Amino acid sequence: MQHDLPLNDPLATSGRFVSHLTRSTYAIILAGGRGSRLMQLTDWRAKPAVPFGGKFRIIDFTLSNCVNSGIRRIGVATQYKAQSLIQHLQRGWSFLDGRFKEYIDLLPAQQQIGEDWYQGTADAVFQNIDLLRRNAPKYVLILSGDHIYKMDYGRMLAQHVQCEADLTIACMDVPIEEASAFGVMGINDDKRIVSFVEKPKQPACIPGRPDRALVNMGVYVFNAPFLYEQLIRDADDPHSDHDFGKNVIPHIITRYRAFAHNFADSCVGVPENGVPYWRDVGTVDAYWEANIELTKVQPELNMYDEDWPIWTYQEQLPPAKFVFDDDDRRGVAIDSLVSGGDIISGATVRRSLLFSRVFVHSWAEIEDSVILPNCEIGRHAKIRRAVIDKNCKVPEGMKIGYDLEADRKRFHVTAKGVVLVTPEMLGQQIHHIR
Numbered sequence: 001m002q003h004d005l006p007l008n009d010p011l012a013t014s015g016r017f018v019s020h021l022t023r024s025t026y027a028i029i030l031a032g033g034r035g036s037r038l039m040q041l042t043d044w045r046a047k048p049a050v051p052f053g054g055k056f057r058i059i060d061f062t063l064s065n066c067v068n069s070g071i072r073r074i075g076v077a078t079q080y081k082a083q084s085l086i087q088h089l090q091r092g093w094s095f096l097d098g099r100f101k102e103y104i105d106l107l108p109a110q111q112q113i114g115e116d117w118y119q120g121t122a123d124a125v126f127q128n129i130d131l132l133r134r135n136a137p138k139y140v141l142i143l144s145g146d147h148i149y150k151m152d153y154g155r156m157l158a159q160h161v162q163c164e165a166d167l168t169i170a171c172m173d174v175p176i177e178e179a180s181a182f183g184v185m186g187i188n189d190d191k192r193i194v195s196f197v198e199k200p201k202q203p204a205c206i207p208g209r210p211d212r213a214l215v216n217m218g219v220y221v222f223n224a225p226f227l228y229e230q231l232i233r234d235a236d237d238p239h240s241d242h243d244f245g246k247n248v249i250p251h252i253i254t255r256y257r258a259f260a261h262n263f264a265d266s267c268v269g270v271p272e273n274g275v276p277y278w279r280d281v282g283t284v285d286a287y288w289e290a291n292i293e294l295t296k297v298q299p300e301l302n303m304y305d306e307d308w309p310i311w312t313y314q315e316q317l318p319p320a321k322f323v324f325d326d327d328d329r330r331g332v333a334i335d336s337l338v339s340g341g342d343i344i345s346g347a348t349v350r351r352s353l354l355f356s357r358v359f360v361h362s363w364a365e366i367e368d369s370v371i372l373p374n375c376e377i378g379r380h381a382k383i384r385r386a387v388i389d390k391n392c393k394v395p396e397g398m399k400i401g402y403d404l405e406a407d408r409k410r411f412h413v414t415a416k417g418v419v420l421v422t423p424e425m426l427g428q429q430i431h432h433i434r
Contacts, residue, residue, distance in 0.1 A: 017158065018070070018154040018155070018157065018158050019070050019154070021138075021139065021154065021157040021158060021161060022069055022070035022071045022153070022154050022157060023070065024137060024138040024139060025071050025073070025137055025138070025139040025140070025141050025153075025157060025221075026071075026073045026074075026075065026132060026135050026137035026139075026140055026141070026224075027066050027071050027073070027074045027075070027140075027141040027142075027143060027153075028074075028075045028076075028077060028107075028124075028125055028128070028132075028140065028141070028142050028143070029048075029059065029062055029063070029066075029074065029075070029076045029077065029143045029144070029145040030077050030121055030124055030125075030142070030143065030144055030145060031046060031048040031049075031059055031076050031077060031078055031082075031085060031145030031146070032046065032077055032078050032079030032080055032082070032109065032118055032124060033046065033047055033048075033079075033080060033146065034046060034047060034080045034081070035047025035050070035146060035282055037282050037283045037284075038050065038281075038282065038283065038284060038287060039284055039412050039420055040389070040412060040420060040422045040424070040425070041284065041287070041387070041389060041420065041422075042080075042081075043422070043424075044081060044084070044431055045081055045084040045085065046078065046079075046080045046081055046082055046084070046085050047145075047146045047282070048062075048085055048145035048146050049082075049084040049085035049088060050281075050287070051355055051372050051373065051390070052148065052281065052287075052290070052291065053291065053294060053301075053303060053310075053337075053353070054294070054337045054338075054339045054353055054354070054355055054356075055312060055339055055340075055355065055356065056310055056312045057085075057088050057312065057313075058145070058146050058147075058148065058281065059076075059085065059088075059089075059145040059146070060092075060310055060311060060312045061147070061148050061149060061150070061310060062143050062144070062145050062147070063093060063104075063145075063311065064150075064308075064309065064310045064311045065143075065149075065150060065151050065152075065153060066141075066143075066153065067096075067311060068152070068268075068308050068309070069151075069152050069153040069154045070154060071141060071153060071154075072096055072100075072101070072102035072103075073101060073102070073103060073135060073137070074096075074103070074104045074105070075104070075105040075106075075107045075128060075131065076089060076104060076105070076106055076107060076145065077107040077108075077109075077118065077124045077125070077128065078106065078107065078108045078109075079108065079109045079117060079118050079124075082108060086106060086108075088313055089104060089106065091313045092311070092312050092313025092314070093311070093313075095311075105131065107124075107128050107131070109124075109127070119241075119242045120241050120242035120243040120244075120246075120247075121142075121242075121243050121244045121245070122231060122234050122235075122240075122242045122243055122244050122247065122248045123235070123242035125140075125142060125227075125231060126231040126232070126234070126235050126242070129228060129231060129232075132224065132227075132228070133228070136224075137224050138223070138224055139157060139160070139221055139222065139223060139224060140221070140222045140224050140227050141153055141157075141219075141220070141221055142219070142220040142221075142222065142244070143218070143219055143220075144218040144219070146280070146281075146282065147217075147218070147278060147279065147280055147281075148277075148278070148279040148281055148290060148301065149263075149267070149276075149277060149278040149279065150267065150268040150269055150277065150301075150305075150308055150310075151170070151219070151263065151266050151267055151268060152266045152268055153219075153221075153266070154266075155261075155265060155266035156168060156170060156219070156221055156261045156265075156266050157221055159191075159259070159261050159265075160221045160259070160261070163190075163191070163192075163257070163259045164257060165221075165223075165257050165258065165259040166222070166223055166226045166252065166256040166257045166258065167220060167221070167222055167223075167226070167249070167252055167256065167257070167258040167259070168220070168221040168258070168259050168260070168261050169185070169193065169216055169217075169219070169220055169249070169258065169259075169260055169261065170216075170217040170218075170219035170220075170260075170261045170263050170266075171185055171187075171214050171215060171216060171217060171260045171261065171262060171263065172214075172215060172217055172262070172263040172264070172276065172278060173206060173209070173212045173213065173214050173215070174212065174213060174215050175211060175212065175213075176203055176205055176210070176211050176212060176213050179200075179203035179213035179215055180199055180200060180201060180203055181199065182199065182213075182215035182216055183196055183197065183198045183199065183215060183216035183245045183249065184196070184197050184200055184203045184204055184213050184214065184215055184216075185214045185215065185216060185260055186204060186214070187214065187259075187260045190259075191259050191260050191261075191262075192257070192258065192259055192260075193253050193258040193259060193260050194253070195253065196216070196249055196250055196253045196258075197250075198245040198246050198249075198250070199245075214260070216245065216249075217263060217278070218244075218245075220244065221261075226256070230248055230251070230252065231248075233251075234247055234248050234251070263276050263278065264276050268305075268308045269302045269305055269308065271300040271301075271302075272298070273300070275300075277300045277301050279301075283414070284387060284412070284414045284418055284420050285414045285415065285416045285418055287370075287387065288370055288385075288387050288414075288418045291353045291370045292351065292352075292353065292368060292370065294337060294353060295335050295336055295337055295351050295352065295353060296335075297335075315340065315341075315356060317339075317340030317341035317356055317357065318340065318341055319340060320338045320339065320340060320341070320342040320343075320344070321342070321343045321344070322344045323343070323344070323345050323346065324345060324346035324362065326346070328363075329346035329362050329363060330346060330348070331344040331345055331346050331347060332344070332347075332348055332349070333348075333349040333350075333352075333354075334348075334349070334350045334351070335350060335351045336349050336350065336351060336352045336353065336354065337352075337353045337354065338354045338358075339354055339355050339356040339357075339358070339373075340356050340357075341356045341357040341358075342354050342356065342357065342358045342359070342360075343358075343359045343360070344360050345359070345360065345361055345362055346361070346362035346363060347360040347361060347362060347363065347364040347365065347366070347377070348364075348365050348366070349365075349366045349367075350365075350366070350367045350368070351367060351368045352366050352367065352368060352369045352370070352371065353369075353370050353371070354366075354371045355371060355372050355373040355375075355390075356373045356374075357373055357374050357375075358371050358373070358374075358375050358376075358377070359375075359376045359377070360377045361376070361377060361378055361379040361381075361396075362379050363379055363380045364377045364378065364379060364380060364381045364382070364383075365381075365382045365383070366383045366384075367383070367384045367385070368384060368385045369383050369384065369385065369386045369387070369388065369401070370386070370387045370388070371383075371388045372387075372388060372389050372390040372392075373390050373391075374390055374391045375388050375390070375391065375392045375393070375394070376392075376393045376394065377394045378393070378394055378395050378396035378397065378398065379396045379397070380396055380397045381394045381395070381396060381397060381398045381399070381400075382398075382399045382400070382401075382402060383399075383400045383401060384400070384401035384402060385401045385417060385418050385419065386400050386401045386418065386419040386420070386421060387418060387419070387420045387421070388400075388421050389420070389421060389422040389423065390423075391423050391428070391430050392421055392422065392423050392426060392428070393423075393426065393428060394421070394426070395426070400419055400421060401417075401419050404417055404419070407419050410425055411425050412425075
């Protein structure tokens with residue numbers, strides 16, 4: 001491949017070198033999946049559009065990583081129930097200015113090449129190969145839109161060029177018992193990938209570390225011409241599932257120069273425990289845990305970092321309001337996050353995260369719960385260890401999370417005892433389909 005600068009040039013590790021690489025990169029975010037393990041949270045929205053952290057959507061973290069890294073030509077491939085996601089992108093991400101070649105391309109499945117919708121992760125990129133060619137990037141960054149993390153992609157691009165790689169895969173080490181959910185890699189001393197197995201039943205460990213495995217994060221850097229060749233080859237294979245992890249990457253490993261990039265080398269704001277923050281909030285339990293973790297005094301994910309902000313749609317809402325200070329009716333929130341437009345009216349909120357426009361009426365109690373936007377919690381209601389979906393109106397006096405057997409008859413209760421409540425479960429018809 002042709003380098004932008006020789007490896008012995010002092011600029012090869014400078015900010016100027018990296019910024020040149022990021023300007024030469026087009027990012028495609030794969031955001032078309034439902035995320036069925038999130039149960040009813042994704043009945044009416046794709047997983048990347050699920051709210052997170054009080055004011056964000058899951059996809060905002062990947063998009064913010066792109067923008068903060070200097071990658072401002074971005075395509076978002078959508079498919080499953082994309083309206084909520086598309087609306088969010090139109091409202092929250094229109095600040096990119098096309099006059100400076102900064103933009104987000106919405107890439108819904110359009111049957112541009114054949115009669116099929118997106119058939120797999122590789123096919124989603126292949127069906128947009130014409131757009132990629134017209135943008136003429138030197139590098140293509142392929143990302144998932146459904147993980148929570150902060151990463152400087154510029155560092156990964158720099159390693160990719162310096163290693164003269166055809167493909168670079170971001171990786172992290174995880175406990176061996178969790179590795180079966182990922183693609184597991186083996187690398188040599190030069191970080192070159194020598195083996196790759198997608199979701200093995202018996203994952204290989206990291207040499208010398210029998211309790212850990214090195215896994216694929218779903219973050220890829222390709223040289224653009226090489227990517228086009230591999231996508232066309234895969235599209236012509238009638239036996240392929242047209243998936244990067246199952247088909248494209250295993251084919252590349254033994255034939256071309258594929259390298260691993262350690263996430264720890266590009267993670268932004270590594271927490272005090274030294275473990276880079278990355279969360280797959282793909283189950284209700286994981287989603288609840290990641291949100292509740294933000295209520296800690298020093299959460300592992302720093303959302304107050306002005307050097308690496310998380311961008312999103314910023315609604316114009318009044319400040320949160322706490323009213324009443326009587327002995328039996330006091331509006332308080334302790335160890336909690338509350339958002340704009342919230343009213344805590346003589347109610348108590350503990351260790352919880354409230355999104356915008358949540359109204360908690362007098363004598364209600366909320367503990368260890370995640371309350372999504374536009375919810376109303378009635379008087380004397382008690383909620384514990386729950387996720388309350390957007391637009392729910394919890395009736396006066398209702399108890400959620402106190403009797404799991406009763407909750408199972410009307411709501412979804414996870415294996416760890418977290419209760420998921422949606423408007424439909426409460427008999428409230430928010431979505432009109434007839």
